[in-house]
Amino acid sequence: MDGSYNNYNSFGGGGGGGFMPGETNSPAGGKTFDRDNKTLRPVTVKQVLDASQPFPEAPFQVDGADVANVLFMGQVRNISSQSTNVTYKIDDGTGEIEVKKWVDSTTADNMDTDDGKAPGDGKTELELNGYARVFGSIKSFGNKRYIGAHSVRPLSNINELHTHLLEATAVHLFFTRGPPGGAAPGGNAGGDAVMGGADDYGSGQNKALASMSLVAKKIYNLLKTEPQDDTGLHMQVIASKLNMPATEVARAGEELLGAGVIFSTMDEQTWAILEY
Amino acid sequence: MSLQTPRILPSHLHAFHPSGSSSNTVRILGTVTALHGSTGTLTCGNNGDVTLILKSDARLQVGKLVEVVGKVADLEGGQGYGLRVLGSTEWGDPADCDYKIYENVVNATHKFKTIFYE
Incomplete structure (x- = not known):
């Protein structure tokens, strides 16, 4: 009795360590939230102004996706230095927003390289009507929306400004239309079409897919395009849709499961695409 | 609503003419090639x-x-459209800028108006 209990215990520990394919979905599920909250989205000021909040205190959403940190670039239209913070008015041509950078006098002379200047002059080389690169989180005070900035730095290369706008577009399209290549049937090898900020997600999976068997790619595409609920598709359904023997589908499924591209849901034979 | 300044190319000037309905303040990027008073x-x-x-x-x-x-x-004299300058930002040497990227930006911003201008 005692022995079997211990046995069970150690086995369970092993499973939690990630050796059982069935277990993989739960740690990944936890990570999804975490990851989302650490993303840095390239946006336009207009997107920030248009960002919605499902309920007070909830994270802001842009294109229906939670957004923690945003990155944008624009011209500094006003600088106002106070004892505790510096407020900038940033205009990127799509709108205007206030950006507050808190002055932390205790850390002003440490390794914080971007504003290691003397405390008080939070202006750090930023000029009126010059361009700035801002990242921070969306905040609201009363009805007014502003950015709590982590960093406000001068921008000197115009290409950076332009590529940012293209990146913001790419990420917007990613959230509204899905990953690039999704529209083209059989475009699973379209990793090179991935652009801008979307590549972290897209190319990772596409890279993993590229080295896989044809059957695995077919299954991935089917899972991606076939209408389904949260639980994904059963192996038998996939086999019949692809007109393939179940054994072959099972083998390719193992391949996909092993690479962490898909995960099993209700049981070992029901799979869905692992999106994060 | 704050002021928006769409990024354009010379061929788009007509779309922002004061007679039209849309706003006529725009942003354009280029190299200064001549100055006459x-x-x-x-x-x-x-x-x-x-x-x-x-x-x-x-x-x-x-x-x-x-x-x-x-x-x-x-x-003046019906020579087409011009731009009355409200402000300008200098970006230095034109060789440091890939103008192709700007052209793509203009295209993207007008194609996906919802996140840029509307």
């Missing part, structure tokens, strides 16, 4: 020129890349 010429890559109507305190320099925010206006 109260007017100047801005060359926008391979996309043609724009005549700038300058303010008296304008400090433009020939040969520099500048981003101009201005209002679309009629030129």
